[in-house]
Amino acid sequence: MKRWTKREFLVASASTLALPLGASVLGKAAYGQDKSVLRVIPHADLKNLDPIWTTAYITRNHGYLIYDTLFAMDEDFKPQPQMVDSWTVSDDKKTWTFTLREGLKFHDGAPVKAEDCVASLKRWGARDGMGQQLMNVTDSLEAVDDRTFEMKLSVPYGLVLESIGKISSNVPFMMPKRVAETDPFEQIKDYTGSGPFRFVSEEWTPGSKVVYEKFEDYVPRDEPPSAAAGGKVAKVDRVEWLYFPDQTTAMNALLAGEVDYFEQPANDLTPILESNPDITVEVNDPLGNIGFARFNHLLPPFNDPEVCRAAIMAMKQEDYMAAGVGDQKYWNTCFSVYPCGTPNASEVGSDVMKVGDPAKAKEALAKTSYDGTPVVIMQPTDIPLLSAFSLVTAEALRKAGFKVEMQAMDWSTLTSRRAGREPVDKGGWNMFHTWWIGADVIDPMSIAFSGDPEKGWFGWASDEQLEEARKAYPLAKTEEEKLAAAHKVQERLWAIGASGHLGQFFVPVAYSKKVSGLIRSPVQFFWNLSVS
Numbered sequence: 162m163k164r165w166t167k168r169e170f171l172v173a174s175a176s177t178l179a180l181p182l183g184a185s186v187l188g189k190a191a192y193g194q195d196k197s198v199l200r201v202i203p204h205a206d207l208k209n210l211d212p213i214w215t216t217a218y219i220t221r222n223h224g225y226l227i228y229d230t231l232f233a234m235d236e237d238f239k240p241q242p243q244m245v246d247s248w249t250v251s252d253d254k255k256t257w258t259f260t261l262r263e264g265l266k267f268h269d270g271a272p273v274k275a276e277d278c279v280a281s282l283k284r285w286g287a288r289d290g291m292g293q294q295l296m297n298v299t300d301s302l303e304a305v306d307d308r309t310f311e312m313k314l315s316v317p318y319g320l321v322l323e324s325i326g327k328i329s330s331n332v333p334f335m336m337p338k339r340v341a342e343t344d345p346f347e348q349i350k351d352y353t354g355s356g357p358f359r360f361v362s363e364e365w366t367p368g369s370k371v372v373y374e375k376f377e378d379y380v381p382r383d384e385p386p387s388a389a390a391g392g393k394v395a396k397v398d399r400v401e402w403l404y405f406p407d408q409t410t411a412m413n414a415l416l417a418g419e420v421d422y423f424e425q426p427a428n429d430l431t432p433i434l435e436s437n438p439d440i441t442v443e444v445n446d447p448l449g450n451i452g453f454a455r456f457n458h459l460l461p462p463f464n465d466p467e468v469c470r471a472a473i474m475a476m477k478q479e480d481y482m483a484a485g486v487g488d489q490k491y492w493n494t495c496f497s498v499y500p501c502g503t504p505n506a507s508e509v510g511s512d513v514m515k516v517g518d519p520a521k522a523k524e525a526l527a528k529t530s531y532d533g534t535p536v537v538i539m540q541p542t543d544i545p546l547l548s549a550f551s552l553v554t555a556e557a558l559r560k561a562g563f564k565v566e567m568q569a570m571d572w573s574t575l576t577s578r579r580a581g582r583e584p585v586d587k588g589g590w591n592m593f594h595t596w597w598i599g600a601d602v603i604d605p606m607s608i609a610f611s612g613d614p615e616k617g618w619f620g621w622a623s624d625e626q627l628e629e630a631r632k633a634y635p636l637a638k639t640e641e642e643k644l645a646a647a648h649k650v651q652e653r654l655w656a657i658g659a660s661g662h663l664g665q666f667f668v669p670v671a672y673s674k675k676v677s678g679l680i681r682s683p684v685q686f687f688w689n690l691s692v693s
Contacts, residue, residue, distance in 0.1 A: 196398040196399060197396075197397040197398050197399070197691070197692055198397060198398065198399045198400075198401060198692070199397045199399070199400045199401070199421055199422065199676070199687060199690055199691075199692055200401050200403055200419070200420040200421045200422070201400060201401065201402050201403065201420065201421065201422045201423075201424060201687065202402075202403060202404070202405055202411045202414065202415065202420050202422065202423045202424060203219055203222065203371075203402045203404060203424050204218070204219060204424045204425035204544070205217070205218075205219040205404075205543065205544060205572045205573065206219070206367065206368055206404045206406070206543065206571060206572065206573045207219050207220065207223055207365075207367070207371050207402065207404075207573070208367050208573035208574075208576075208577070209348065209573065209576055209577060210223065210348070210349070210352055210360075211348040211349045212224035212228070212330070212331060212332060212334055213284055213285050213288050213289075213331055213334070213345060213349075214288070214345070214346070214347070214348045214349070215330075215576055215580075216330035216331055216608065216618065217330070217572075217573075217576045218329075218330065218598070219572075219573075220576075221329060221330045221331075221332055221684070222684070222685050223360070223371070224332055224334050224354075225332070225356070225389070225684065225686060225687075226356060226357070226358045226360070226373050226400065226687060227268070227352065227354035227356045227358055227359060227360045227373065228332075228334035228335060228336065228354040228355065228356045229243060229244050229265075229334070229335055229354070229355050229356045229357075229393075230243050230244060230325075230326065230332060230333060230334060230335065230389070231243060231244050231245050231259065231278060231282075231325050231326065231333065231335065232245060232322050232325050232326025233326055233328070233388070233389035233390040233391075234326055234327065234328040234388055234389050234390060234600075235387040235388050235389070235390040235391070236387045236388040236681060236682065237387075238328075238388075238600065238603075240322040240323055240325075240326035240390075241326070241384075241387070241390035241391070242382075243326070243382065243389075243390065244261055244262060244265060244273070244278075244335060244355075245259050245260065245261060245262070246260050246261060246262040246263070246308075247259075247260045248260065253317070254314075254317035254318075255313060255314045255315070255316065255317060256311065256312070256313050256314070257311070257312040257313075257314070257321055258305070258309065258310075258311045258312075259275075259278075259309065259310055259311075259312075260308055260309045261273060261274075261275060261278070261308045261309070262380070262382075263308070264380045265355055265380070266355060266378045266379075267337055267353050267354065267355045268353050268354055268355065268359040268376055269337075269353050270378070271337065272307070273335065273355050274304070274307045274308070274338070275304035275305065275306065275307060275308055275309055275310040276304040276307075276310075276338050277335060277336065277337050277338045277341065278304075278310055278335050279302050279303060279304050279310050279338075280336075280338040280341035280342055281333065281334065281335045281336050281338075281341040282302060282325065282333060283296070283302060283341070284336075284341045284342075284343070284345050285331060285333040285334075285345075286299075287345035287346075287616070288331055288345050288346075288608075288616075289327075289330075289331035289333070289608055290606050290607050290608030290609070290610065290611055290617075290618070290631075291320065291323070291324040291327055291606040291607075291608075292324065292331070292333065293608075293611075293613070293616055294320075294324070294606055294631065294632060294635060295318065295320070295321065295324045295325075297632070298314050298315050298316050298318050299312060299313070299314055299315075300313045300314060300315050301313045316636065317636075318635055318636065319635045319636065319637070320606065320635040324606070326389075328388065328389050328600050328682075328683065328684055329598055329600055329601045329683065329684055330601060330608075331608070334354070335354075335355060336349070336353070336354065337351070337353055339351070340353060355376075355379070356376065356379065356393070357375070357376055357379045357381065357393045357394070357395040357688050358373035358374060358375060358376055358395060358400060358687070358688075359373065359374055359375075359376045360372075360373055361373065361374055367573075368404060368406075369403070369404055370401060370402065370403055370404070371401070371402040371404075372399065372400070372401055372402075373399065373400040373401075373402075373687075374398065374399050375395040375397070375398050375399065376395070379393070379395065381393045381394050381688075386680050386686075386688070386689050387680075388680065388681070388682040388683075388684075389682065389684065389686070392689075393686075393688040393689070394688055394689055395688050396678060396688070396689060396690060396691040397690065397691060397692060400687050403420055406543045406571070408426065408427045408430060408545060409430075411423060411426070412426060412430050412433065412434065412671075415434070415440065415671060415672075415673070416434070416437060416440070418439075418673065421672060421673045421675065421676050421692055422670070422671075422672040422673070422676055422690075423670065423671040423672065424670060424685055425668050425670070426442075426669065426670075426671050427545045427546075428486055428487040428488055428491055428668070428669070429487050429488075431488075431669055431671070434671045438674075439673060439674050440671055440672070440673060440674065441671065441672055441673075441674055441676075442669050442670070442671045443669055443670065444491075444667045444668070444669045444670075445669075445670050445679065445681055445682065445685075446598065446599070446667060446668070446682070446683045447681070447683070448500050448502075448503065448598065448599025448600055448603070448683055449500065449598075449599050449665050449666055449667040450596040450597065450598050450599065450665070450666050450667070450668065451495070451500060451596060451597050451598075451599060451602055451662060451663075451664075451665055452481055452482075452485070452550060452594070452595075452596050452662065452663030452664050452665075452666065453594065453595050453596060453597060453609070453660050453661070453662065453663065454472075454473075454476060454550065454554055454592060454594050454660060454661035454662075454663060455592065455593055455594070455595065455619065455620045455660050456469050456472070456591065456592055456620055456622075456658065456659070456660065456661075457589070457590055457591050457592065457619075457620050457621070458614070458620055458621050458622045458623060458657075458659075459582055459614070459621050460584060460585060460589055460591060461532075461534045462530070462531050462532070462534045462536065462563075462591070463536075463591060463592075463658075465529055465530045465531070466656070466657045466658045467525070467528070467529040467530070467658075468526065468529045468530065468531050468658075469657070469658025469659070470513050470525065470655075470658040471522050471523075471525040471526040471529055471531070471561065472522065472526075472558060472561070472563070472658070472661065473513050473514055473516075473522075473658055473661045474513055474516040474517075474518065474521055474522035474525055474561075475516075475517075475518070475519040475522035475523075475557040475558055475560065475561040476514070476517060476553075476554065476557055476661045476663065477517030477518070477557070478494040478495075478496075478514075478517065478662075478663055478664040479494065479517070479664075480517075480553050480557070481549075481550055481553050481663040481664055482494070482663070482664040482666060484549040484550070484552070484553050485545070485546040485547075485549035485550050485553070485663075485666075486546065486664075486666045486668075491666055491667045491668070491669075492664055492665065492666035492667065493664065493665050493666075494664055494665075495662070495664060495665040496508045496511040496514050496515055496662070497511065497651065497662075498602065498610065498650070498651045498654050498655075498662060499602060499603060499604065499647070499651070500599035500602065500603060500665060501665055503599065503603050504644075505603065505604055505605075505644065505647040505648075507647075507648055507651065509648045509651050509652055510651055510652040510654075510655040510656065511651070511655060512655075513655050513658070514655065514661070514662055519557050519558075519560035519561040520560075520561075522557075522560075522561035522562075523560070523561045523562045526561055526562050526563070527562070531562075531563070533564055534564070535564040535565065535566045535585075535591075536558060536563050536564065536565050536566065536591045536592060537566045537568055537585050537589070537590050537591045537592070538551055538554060538555055538565060538566070538567050538568065538590075538591065538592045538593070538594075539551075539568055539570060539575045539578065539579070539590050539592070539593040540552070540567050540568060540569050540570070541570060541571060541572040541575045541593075541594075542569045542570070542571065543571045543572055544572050546596070546668075547572070547594045547595065547596075550594040550663060551567065551593075551594050552567075554592065554594065554661075555567055568590075575593055578590060579593055579619045580619060582621070593619075594663075596666075597609055598683040598684070599665070599683060600683040600684075601683075604634065604647060605630065605631045605634045605646065605647050605650040606631065606634065606635070609660070610627070610631065610650055610654060610659070611627075611628075611631070612624035612625065612626075612627030612628045612631070612653065612657070612659075613628055620659070620660070622654075622657055622659045623657075624653050624656075624657045624659075626649075626653050627650060627653035627654065627657070627659075630646050630649035630650045630653060631646075631650055633646040633649075634646040634647060634650070670685070673692075675692050675693045676690060676691070676692055677690070677691055677693070678690045678691050
C-alpha cells in the first residue's frame with residue numbers, strides 16, 4: 162500500500178480543484194493569439210528592482226532580462242565580449258580601452274554611449290565586491306568618444322575582464338547615464354535598459370505578476386549562446402513571471418499547463434513532476450549553491466567573533482541539507498568557503514564548521530561575552546528552503562544556550578530589511594539565511610567575503626587582514642600566490658565567524674516539454690527559450 166506524504170496528499174486533492182485565477186487569463190488570451198508568451202514561476206516575488214542596490218537573485222534575473230553587459234561569462238566561466246566590439250591593453254597592462262558595438266540602443270530609443278558605461282561601472286564598483294577591488298586600483302575611467310572609453314589602472318590587475326563580465330550578483334549591468342548617476346546606496350526609479358526585453362512597469366503587480374516584452378531594436382551577437390555569453394535572441398514576444406507563494410499550487414499550475422517553466426520547485430515535489438511525461442526536470446547549474454547563515458556583526462551578540470564561532474559550532478550541515486533539500490542526490494557537505502570541486506576549495510581553518518554539535522557549542526558559548534541577548538532570526542516563509550534553514554538554526558542555537566526569536570516575513574521584505582543597520586528594537590536583525598550560487602563564491606572577490614564594514618555585504622563583518630588577503634588575490638603573479646591568498650581569506654572568514662556555511666546543494670528546474678532552448682548556466686536566462 163502506498164504511503165502518502167502530507168505534500169502528496171495535498172497535491173492529489175488540489176488536482177481535483179480549479180486553479181486560482183492565474184496564468185490562464187494572463188497569457189495568450191489576454192495578450193493576443195498571434196503573440197508568443199513564456200509563463201514562468203519565479204523563485205521569489207520581485208519587489209526590489211535595482212540589481213546594483215541588492216544582491217537578491219530575483220532582482221539579478223530581472224536585470225538580465227532588461228539590461229545588457231560589456232562582457233559575459235561563457236559556459237567555461239571565461240569572459241567574452243557582449244556589448245563591447247573590441248578592446249586593447251597597453252604593454253604595461255595598466256591602460257584598457259574598450260569600443261562598443263554599433264547599433265546599441267536603450268529602450269527609449271537613445272543610443273548607448275561610452276559615458277553611460279562609465280557611469281554604470283562606477284556605480285556598480287561602489288557596491289559589488291569585485292567592483293570595489295577593481296576600483297581600488299583604477300586611477301581614471303573616462304569616455305573617449307561616443308563609443309569608446311578608457312580605464313587606467315595604478316597597477317597591472319589580473320581580473321579586469323572577469324570583473325566587468327561577472328555572471329552573478331552584483332552584475333555590472335549598463336544603464337543610461339542619468340540612471341547610473343543615482344547614489345549607489347539608493348534604489349533607482351527609472352528602469353530603462355538596453356537588453357533583449359523591456360520591463361512593462363504598468364503591468365507590474367508586486368506579489369502577483371511581472372511582465373517583459375521583446376525589445377525589437379535589440380541587436381544580438383552572432384555567436385551561439387553559451388551561459389551569459391553569445392547571442393541573446395528573444396524567441397518569445399513576452400515573458401510573464403507569475404508568482405505563487407504556495408509550492409503545491411505552483412506545481413499544479415505547471416502540471417495543468419497554466420505555466421511553462423517552474424524555476425525552483427521544492428525537491429520533495431520533483432518525484433511527482435518527474436512522473437509526468439509532459440514535464441522535464443533537470444539540474445541546470447553545474448556548480449550548485451552554497452547555503453549561508455549570515456550574522457549581523459554590528460549588533461550584540463554577534464559583534465563578538467567568538468559568539469559567532471560558537472554559533473557556527475552548533476550548525477551541522479547534514480541537518481540543514483536534510484531539512485531544506487531532502488534527497489541526498491541533490492546535496493553534499495562542503496567545509497570550504499569556496500564550492501567543493503573548484504580550484505580554490507580547501508578545508509583550511511574549517512575546524513569550527515566541522516563541529517556540528519550544540520553541546521560543544523554551548524561549552525564554547527559559556528566562555529564568551531554572551532549575556533542572554535535574544536537572537537532575532539528573519540525567516541522567509543515563502544521560500545521553503547530558507548524557511549527550513551531558519552528553523553534548523555533556531556533549534557540548534559537554543560540547544561547551544563542562545564535565546565532565539567523568530568520573525569516570519571516574505572523574502573522581498575527580508576531583502577529590504579537586511580539593508581538596515583538599526584538596533585533590533587528599531588527594526589534591526591541578528592541573522593538571516595540565504596544561498597549563493599557557486600559561481601558567486603568561487604574566489605575571494607565575492608562581496609560575501611568582504612571584511613570592509615562600510616562597503617561590505619549585509620552583516621558587515623570587519624577584518625583588515627581579510628581585506629588585505631582579498632586585495633592580494635588579483636595582484637598575485639603566480640597560481641601559487643593566488644591559492645595562498647584564497648586560503649588566507651578562508652582562514653580569516655572562519656577566524657572572525659563571518660557566516661555559517663550550510664552545505665552545497667543543487668536545485669532542479671521543471672518545465673513543459675513545449676519549452677526548448679534552455680541554456681545551461683548557474684543563472685536562469687529567458688532568451689533563447691521558445692514555446693511550441
